[in-house]
Amino acid sequence: MVTNAASFGRSGVHDYILLRASAVILACYTIFLVGFIACSSPLTFDIWHGLFSTLPMKVFTLVTLIALLIHAWIGIWQVLTDYVKSTALRGVLQFTFVVTAFSYLAAGIIIVWGV
Numbered sequence: 341m342v343t344n345a346a347s348f349g350r351s352g353v354h355d356y357i358l359l360r361a362s363a364v365i366l367a368c369y370t371i372f373l374v375g376f377i378a379c380s381s382p383l384t385f386d387i388w389h390g391l392f393s394t395l396p397m398k399v400f401t402l403v404t405l406i407a408l409l410i411h412a413w414i415g416i417w418q419v420l421t422d423y424v425k426s427t428a429l430r431g432v433l434q435f436t437f438v439v440t441a442f443s444y445l446a447a448g449i450i451i452v453w454g455v
Contacts, residue, residue, distance in 0.1 A: 359414050362407035369404040398452050405448040409441050 380387055416437050424430040
């Protein structure tokens with residue numbers, strides 16, 4: 341059996357489920373933030389800092405960041421495998437994306453847990 345090392349999930353069905361689950365997490369986070377901004381009439385730095393200094397918000401933000409990276413990786417992998425036929429170019433682009441994604445993850449962790 342041949343397995344694809346570049347695929348995030350073990351199969352197409354697994355990728356499909358990961359994609360939909362990450363989309364739900366991203367939608368919930370977006371709805372929460374839009375609702376919070378709409379309900380906080382004078383949105384000041386202290387209110388914003390107070391929101392992101394609580395443990396549940398830090399965890400929710402970190403889970404959302406991981407969901408965003410999973411969602412982006414599956415999407416970028418599908419686009420690259422569909423449209424970039426050169427194996428070498430696709431490998432370079434995938435490597436570049438992975439390095440960038442992990443950099444964003446590291447920066448996100450430092451920013452969220454540094455509040």
